[in-house]
Amino acid sequence: MTEVPNPAQMKQDPTAGLDGVVAATTRLSAVDGQKGALILRGRKIEDLAGKVPFEQAISHLWQDVEPVDVHTLKISLGEARIAAFSLVPLLESAADTLSVFERMQLGLSALQPVKDVPEAVSIVGALSVFLAASHRISTGQRTLAPDSTLSTAADILRMLGGETPVSAHADALDRYLVTILDHGLNASTFTARVIGSTQASMKQAVLGAMGALSGPLHGGAPGPVLDMIDAIGEPGNAESWIRQALARKERLMGFGHRIYRTRDPRADVLKDGLRKLSRDNPKVQLAENIEMAALAALKTAKPDRPLETNVEFYTAVLLDAIGIDRSLFTPLFATGRAAGWCAHVIEQQDTGKLIRPASHYAGPMPD
Ligand code: ACO
Numbered sequence: 001m002t003e004v005p006n007p008a009q010m011k012q013d014p015t016a017g018l019d020g021v022v023a024a025t026t027r028l029s030a031v032d033g034q035k036g037a038l039i040l041r042g043r044k045i046e047d048l049a050g051k052v053p054f055e056q057a058i059s060h061l062w063q064d065v066e067p068v069d070v071h072t073l074k075i076s077l078g079e080a081r082i083a084a085f086s087l088v089p090l091l092e093s094a095a096d097t098l099s100v101f102e103r104m105q106l107g108l109s110a111l112q113p114v115k116d117v118p119e120a121v122s123i124v125g126a127l128s129v130f131l132a133a134s135h136r137i138s139t140g141q142r143t144l145a146p147d148s149t150l151s152t153a154a155d156i157l158r159m160l161g162g163e164t165p166v167s168a169h170a171d172a173l174d175r176y177l178v179t180i181l182d183h184g185l186n187a188s189t190f191t192a193r194v195i196g197s198t199q200a201s202m203k204q205a206v207l208g209a210m211g212a213l214s215g216p217l218h219g220g221a222p223g224p225v226l227d228m229i230d231a232i233g234e235p236g237n238a239e240s241w242i243r244q245a246l247a248r249k250e251r252l253m254g255f256g257h258r259i260y261r262t263r264d265p266r267a268d269v270l271k272d273g274l275r276k277l278s279r280d281n282p283k284v285q286l287a288e289n290i291e292m293a294a295l296a297a298l299k300t301a302k303p304d305r306p307l308e309t310n311v312e313f314y315t316a317v318l319l320d321a322i323g324i325d326r327s328l329f330t331p332l333f334a335t336g337r338a339a340g341w342c343a344h345v346i347e348q349q350d351t352g353k354l355i356r357p358a359s360h361y362a363g364p365m366p367d
Helices: 007-012 054-061 070-085 088-093 100-110 119-138 152-161 167-179 187-197 202-213 222-232 235-247 265-277 282-301 311-321 326-351
Strands: 029-032 037-040
Touching: 037 054, 037 265, 054 070, 054 152, 054 167, 054 326, 070 119, 088 100, 088 119, 100 119, 100 202, 100 326, 119 152, 119 202, 119 326, 152 167, 152 326, 167 265, 167 311, 167 326, 187 202, 187 326, 202 326, 222 235, 222 282, 222 311, 222 326, 235 282, 265 311, 282 311, 311 326
Parallel strands: none
Antiparallel strands: 029 037
């Protein structure tokens, strides 16, 4: 009789995580895990994030799939936000038990086409409204209508906090949104492409991608990063706290990556943004100390596995420094990444090809 592998043996299966499998050809982004490089349609992430606004980065990324100049895109995103605000009563009527992320998915499910606005634009614009409105609903505050004249980043902060943000905060959020715009065939983007390949609607693909992003191994790490920083409390505690966590076989959130074997370039882009924002914030200094202690401890604990800082570590610290609640970290990630997901859906649908890989059967055979 054939031997049926147990779960531990299944984990060792080299096909389990599709490592190294090329599942798409894309003009959108490339990740070089050995060199620690991220290229968005021909430009390094360091030359975009903190250098061009989110809208310009989208226009750059979309040039082969949804060409739109930055001026038109800004106007259309504003229109999309205004249109999406009409769905806020639906979000208000939903059960209290829904998280911000789930309320955003609810709004997205109900989203209808906006005249003369491409679906991808309407999704990106709508998510920023659903995020802010859902947060205000869940914290018992009156929701605020969008201001279509503002940039996406500034309007998100205004719809969240009620006031036009200081430019340093809007710039920091803008830098974050560009940093996370697209990143090769990560789990959520792959999900979006699989759903898109069935010729399902773009919003269904984005809903599925959001589901993939919600897990702690993908987009759900920055909240726990901040929990870890809070639990450590002061630089002197970092080493022993981290040693004990690793002894309990816990993972340090914000470290390690499936592709990068060196530093995630997005971590440095965000760290730079943080330094520009505030040099003397004690939490920033604490985070830098924790990062050093974590990297040293991971080197000792896993000498054969290069585990470096990933994007989520400084995401948490940067978003916290501009006053964004930790419950909004994953929703914000989805809002920025949606522009990348939509581009991948269009690219996949243009091939006209259904994604349908094969599996290796390791179960018992009938007698
Ligand atoms: N802390 C401690 N140990 C770790 C960490 C970590 N952050 N990351 C990996 N390891 C260890 C694992 O325990 C495992 O050890 P073992 O072989 O002794 O069991 C080994 O390194 C390999 O781990 P895998 O899960 O097989 O490696 P993979 O490349 O699939 O992991 C992942 C990538 C999921 C991101 C992982 O590094 C992790 O869990 N990090 C923490 C969560 C996190 O920061 N997620 C955000 C990622 S960035 C993003 O998605 C936007």
